[in-house]
Amino acid sequence: MTTHDESTLYTVTVFSENHVGLLNQLSIIFTRRCLNIESISASTCSIPGVHKIVITCHSSQSMMDKVIGQIEKRIDVIKAFYFTDDEIVYQEVALYKVPTPVMLRENHVEEIIRRHNARILEITPEYTVIEKTGHYSETEELFRELQRYELKQFMRSGRVAVTRSPIEHVDNFLNQRLTNEY
Amino acid sequence: MSDKITGAEALVRGLIAEHVDRVFGYPGGYIIPVFDTLYDYTDRITNVLTRHEQGAIHAAQGYARTSHRPGVVIATSGPAATNLITGLSDAMMDSTPLVVITGQAPASMLGTDAFQETDVMGITQPIAKWSYQIRHADKVAWALARAFHIASTGRPGPVVLDFTKDAQIQLTDRAYEPCRFIRSYIPKPTPAEADIALAAEMINRASRPMILAGQGITIAEAEQALKALAEKAHIPVAATLLGLSVLPSSHPLFKGMLGMHGNIGPNINTNRADLIIAIGMRFDDRVTGVTESYAPQARILHIDIDRSEFNKNIRAHATVHGDAREVLEALLPLVKPARHDEWVRSFDRHNTIEHENVDTTAAYGTDPTKAPTMGEVARKVSEAAGAGAILVTDVGQNQMLSARYFRYTSPRSIVTSGGLGTMGFGLPAAIGAKMGAPERPVCLFTGDGGLQMTVQELGTIMQYGTAVKIILLNNNFLGNVRQWQALFFNGRFSQTPMLNPDFKTLAASYGIPAEDVATRGELQCAITRMMEHDGPYLLNINIDPADMVFPMTPVGKPVDYIMLNPSDVYQPLPDIS
Numbered sequence: 001m002t003t004h005d006e007s008t009l010y011t012v013t014v015f016s017e018n019h020v021g022l023l024n025q026l027s028i029i030f031t032r033r034c035l036n037i038e039s040i041s042a043s044t045c046s047i048p049g050v051h052k053i054v055i056t057c058h059s060s061q062s063m064m065d066k067v068i069g070q071i072e073k074r075i076d077v078i079k080a081f082y083f084t085d086d087e088i089v090y091q092e093v094a095l096y097k098v099p100t101p102v103m104l105r106e107n108h109v110e111e112i113i114r115r116h117n118a119r120i121l122e123i124t125p126e127y128t129v130i131e132k133t134g135h136y137s138e139t140e141e142l143f144r145e146l147q148r149y150e151l152k153q154f155m156r157s158g159r160v161a162v163t164r165s166p167i168e169h170v171d172n173f174l175n176q177r178l179t180n181e182y
Numbered sequence: 183m184s185d186k187i188t189g190a191e192a193l194v195r196g197l198i199a200e201h202v203d204r205v206f207g208y209p210g211g212y213i214i215p216v217f218d219t220l221y222d223y224t225d226r227i228t229n230v231l232t233r234h235e236q237g238a239i240h241a242a243q244g245y246a247r248t249s250h251r252p253g254v255v256i257a258t259s260g261p262a263a264t265n266l267i268t269g270l271s272d273a274m275m276d277s278t279p280l281v282v283i284t285g286q287a288p289a290s291m292l293g294t295d296a297f298q299e300t301d302v303m304g305i306t307q308p309i310a311k312w313s314y315q316i317r318h319a320d321k322v323a324w325a326l327a328r329a330f331h332i333a334s335t336g337r338p339g340p341v342v343l344d345f346t347k348d349a350q351i352q353l354t355d356r357a358y359e360p361c362r363f364i365r366s367y368i369p370k371p372t373p374a375e376a377d378i379a380l381a382a383e384m385i386n387r388a389s390r391p392m393i394l395a396g397q398g399i400t401i402a403e404a405e406q407a408l409k410a411l412a413e414k415a416h417i418p419v420a421a422t423l424l425g426l427s428v429l430p431s432s433h434p435l436f437k438g439m440l441g442m443h444g445n446i447g448p449n450i451n452t453n454r455a456d457l458i459i460a461i462g463m464r465f466d467d468r469v470t471g472v473t474e475s476y477a478p479q480a481r482i483l484h485i486d487i488d489r490s491e492f493n494k495n496i497r498a499h500a501t502v503h504g505d506a507r508e509v510l511e512a513l514l515p516l517v518k519p520a521r522h523d524e525w526v527r528s529f530d531r532h533n534t535i536e537h538e539n540v541d542t543t544a545a546y547g548t549d550p551t552k553a554p555t556m557g558e559v560a561r562k563v564s565e566a567a568g569a570g571a572i573l574v575t576d577v578g579q580n581q582m583l584s585a586r587y588f589r590y591t592s593p594r595s596i597v598t599s600g601g602l603g604t605m606g607f608g609l610p611a612a613i614g615a616k617m618g619a620p621e622r623p624v625c626l627f628t629g630d631g632g633l634q635m636t637v638q639e640l641g642t643i644m645q646y647g648t649a650v651k652i653i654l655l656n657n658n659f660l661g662n663v664r665q666w667q668a669l670f671f672n673g674r675f676s677q678t679p680m681l682n683p684d685f686k687t688l689a690a691s692y693g694i695p696a697e698d699v700a701t702r703g704e705l706q707c708a709i710t711r712m713m714e715h716d717g718p719y720l721l722n723i724n725i726d727p728a729d730m731v732f733p734m735t736p737v738g739k740p741v742d743y744i745m746l747n748p749s750d751v752y753q754p755l756p757d758i759s
């Protein structure tokens with residue numbers, strides 16, 4: 001069991017219609033409650049026409065209940081959930097840009113990349129771009145190591161997540177809505 | 183090709199399909215095509231031309247509240263759209279169904295700081311139930327149908343359609359079809375049987391139950407169901423400000439208003455009840471006082487159509503998610519007949535003490551040469567207005583006293599700005615309220631401050647001959663703020679005295695008959711003349727600035743900490759259970 005204190009990291013997933021301005025509607029809800037959004041990502045999902053937005057933030061369970069209620073109240077939102085890390089499978093992608101001459105000079109770098117299960121995406125005479133997919137702590141650890149090698153740029157994506165539950169709540173909900181329509 | 187119509191025409195035909203025969207609007211550059219089309223339909227749709235867009239939206243709110251139909255507002259872009267913001271926010275807080283249509287710069291110019299372009303979507307999303315920008319005529323029918331569905335179902339609210347100028351003149355062949363289904367929106371959730379059963383059990387077990395009735399009951403038209411349940415299980419009913427008139431004031435189980443300026447009985451007994459049954463209300467902080475000491479002995483049963491209200495302000499022991507009427511009707515057969523005589527009587531005992539302290543001739547004073555008190559005026563106007571009268575208020579002392587002491591005889595009898603507390607709401611809302619219920623007397627209570635926030639709407643009254651009775655409680659002060667300054671800021675009346683115009687002459691310049699009432703001795707006859715006059719009327723009533731609203735629960739105090747006057751806090755006698 002995960003404990004729920006003020007600083008639990010929650011993953012909020014929102015399934016919505018693909019309407020203009022949805023992100024604005026969601027971010028307003030977090031802003032009003034003074035919740036800092038740690039990361040955000042949005043994409044299409046397995047259901048045609050439905051968008052999935054994943055937001056992470058630190059908060060408490062009672063606050064998350066309120067936030068989810070207010071998110072679901074938005075007309076264009078189909079369903080919203082919140083999860084703790086143990087309930088989902090999740091990943092983030094990070095990109096690191098280091099000067100190629102440094103890479104070549106310091107042969108540790110290649111070893112670091114291998115040890116971290118990262119890979120090289122692109123090499124030019126000037127720079128090398130490294131990619132690492134993993135949890136926050138993993139991409140962070142690589143970040144810390146590469147900082148010693150004149151790291152020029154770094155960016156971590158928002159979280160992508162799918163649930164561990166065998167039940168597909170959104171599909172079920174939408175199917176039920178369709179049968180109720182007639 | 184010949185059966186194609188413009189986007190503006192599609193909009194107006196859609197309004198007619200929704201049985202709209204009255205809109206509240208104000209023209210301007212980016213909405214001219216819509217008003218041009220309305221010109222062809224003047225026999226079907228009347229536009230009420232207010233004097234300010236804020237007036238239009240408050241009037242539409244008043245209309246929606248008394249007619250139980252969505253109010254429709256049409257305004258242009260930019261400054262007109264921003265003039266609507268207060269009303270939108272007000273309607274959102276008070277669950278008032280509105281369909282608000284704003285003109286907008288042509289789609290090709292959006293984002294360029296075009297003349298009178300403003301980001302209506304960005305501004306309105308936080309304060310509207312739904313906002314949508316119509317950028318093509320083909321979307322008009324779809325968007326309007328959704329707008330009416332969303333505004334008027336579930337927990338009602340304002341919906342904004344931002345209509346670009348080019349979409350208004352483009353052609354479309356899309357016909358109007360009412361919207362009945364939106365897959366991401368469940369307006370009427372089916373209450374869970376288990377929740378109903380648990381609720382019934384809680385009610386059957388309670389010995390000191392109390393119903394907190396909110397506007398959700400009015401919206402769901404659940405007044406009869408409420409009455410039946412309260413009578414069967416002998417449960418006293420208290421109302422929120424917006425829930426007033428769900429039961430007639432004379433009903434023996436109706437025990438008054440909740441909250442900061444509510445009646446003593448329901449406020450004291452909130453903290454003595456063993457079961458609070460909250461129906462269609464949201465535990466606003468003006469109702470609860472400090473939440474830590476709210477209803478300490480009670481289990482809380484919360485019934486609401488809006489799930490996000492559960493556990494938002496007050497943690498509930500049980501909830502029923504559904505329409506108030508459906509829930510109450512389902513509960514009725516499961517609830518056992520009961521008597522709680524001693525408990526029910528205890529409300530009256532507290533209320534009697536309130537009455538003796540603030541609401542008797544003795545408390546008001548009898549000197550006919552003195553200014554009347556606000557409570558006295560409220561009582562007298564209510565008596566004279568008679569059955570079926572609708573009370574509209576502005577915000578401040580005028581609101582609290584009139585709302586509390588008006589006698590309500592039928593449902594939908596109060597129109598007031600509850601959640602937002604918008605000064606300037608009263609006058610335009612009263613105009614709309616009268617238009618929404620033309621056969622009922624409409625009495626507006628307003629202060630000299632609030633009246634002047636939207637006083638230009640006297641012009642609307644003049645133009646449409648709207649028979650609104652305006653009771654101006656004129657203390658030449660921003661009275662409510664003055665009261666706080668007197669009680670909590672050592673009588674430092676910073677920026678609350680006001681130099682006022684001659685309101686009688688002002689009304690006269692709009693052709694509205696008016697009288698000054700300087701003293702108690704003149705009051706009764708003036709009220710009679712006002713009510714007997716066939717048409718609008720204004721009474722400019724002289725009020726002593728020192729007249730205050732009591733009882734009062736100050737901010738930061740428990741709901742049962744009740745000031746009876748500036749120096750005494752109510753101490754219930756031990757024999758009142």
Ligand SMILES: Cc1ncc(C[n+]2csc(CCOP(=O)(O)OP(=O)(O)O)c2C)c(N)n1
Nearest residue numbers: 578579580603605629630631632660661662
């Ligand atoms: C638009 C707006 N501005 C300010 C306030 C703060 N406010 C609440 S009551 C009040 C005084 C109202 O004075 P008046 O209209 O004369 O009514 P009274 O209280 O004297 O009856 C003020 C300034 C408000 N509620 N709304």
